[in-house]
Amino acid sequence: MKKLLGLIFLLASCASVQTLDGGKKDITPPQVIETSPDSASTSIQENVFIFEFDEFIQANKINDLLIISPSQKLNPTTKIKGKKLYITLNDTLLENTTYTFQFNGCIADINEGNPLQNYSYVVSTGSYLDSLTHSGFVKDIQTNTPCIDCNVHLYTSDNDSVILTTKPEYVAKTDEEGNFTFY
Numbered sequence: 112m113k114k115l116l117g118l119i120f121l122l123a124s125c126a127s128v129q130t131l132d133g134g135k136k137d138i139t140p141p142q143v144i145e146t147s148p149d150s151a152s153t154s155i156q157e158n159v160f161i162f163e164f165d166e167f168i169q170a171n172k173i174n175d176l177l178i179i180s181p182s183q184k185l186n187p188t189t190k191i192k193g194k195k196l197y198i199t200l201n202d203t204l205l206e207n208t209t210y211t212f213q214f215n216g217c218i219a220d221i222n223e224g225n226p227l228q229n230y231s232y233v234v235s236t237g238s239y240l241d242s243l244t245h246s247g248f249v250k251d252i253q254t255n256t257p258c259i260d261c262n263v264h265l266y267t268s269d270n271d272s273v274i275l276t277t278k279p280e281y282v283a284k285t286d287e288e289g290n291f292t293f294y
Contacts, residue, residue, distance in 0.1 A: 140225040141166050141218060146232060153235045158200040160212070160232070167194055167221040176217035178262075179210065180281040180294070207237035211294045215284055233294065246292040249285050257289025265293055 141164040148155050174186050177198075185201040196218060204210075211233050216226035233240060245265075249258040264279035283291040 137220065137223045138225060139220075140227040141168050141220045143227075143230065143232075148234060150232050150234065151240060153238055153240065155204075155234050155236055158204060160198045160200075160234075162196040162198070162218075162232070164194045164196070164218075168196060168218050169221045169224075170196075171217055171219055171224075171226065173217040176215045178213040178215060178282045178284060180213075180283075181205065181208065181210070182278045182280055182282060184278065204236050207235075209233060209235040209237070209241035209294070213284065231294070241294075244292055244294055246290065249289045249291065257287070258285050259287050259289065261285045261289075261291075263291045263293075 143162055144165050145163040147161040148157065168191060170189060170191060173189050177187070177189075179187065179200070183200060183202045187201060188199040190197040190199075198212070211231055214227050214230045214232075216228050219226040235241065247263070249261055249263060250256065251258045261284070263283045263285065264274070265281040265283075266273050266277070267280050268277070281293050283293050285291045
């Protein structure tokens with residue numbers, strides 16, 4: 112009996128209670144591993160776009176940060192299911208038009224909240240991708256410093272009140288140096 116109690120005491124004293132550290136902190140944003148249709152696809156007809164990521168994701172202010180050019184009159188419908196993001200355009204796709212999706216941090220990993228920055232997805236309803244670009248630089252007029260994360264709008268109308276009545280056809284966001292590019 113003494114040997115049995117000694118054995119139980121010995122086995123019980125071997126365990127060490129400690130908190131788990133979980134390893135190194137995840138600092139990398141989710142990465143797109145597959146899209147449907149593929150980025151740079153042409154002659155697309157569908158209005159549902161699927162993005163599969165390498166980890167579980169969450170959306171942050173997606174209607175504010177996701178920029179789709181040309182602009183949509185109706186906000187797209189978005190749904191996250193596991194590691195996939197589904198974006199449904201609720202406007203009719205224009206013929207022979209190149210569409211660009213810029214995520215601008217609206218998608219982040221679910222655990223650490225690391226945002227996906229500077230990711231663009233491009234498709235066309237025509238037989239080729241439009242390669243015309245226009246770029247520039249924006250300064251804050253009050254501080255004379257680069258305008259960071261500012262939206263730059265492009266309209267096809269020359270009516271001076273169009274900015275009050277219509278969404279812009281194209282939108283670009285400035286980077287940390289105030290640079291922007293319309294694709």
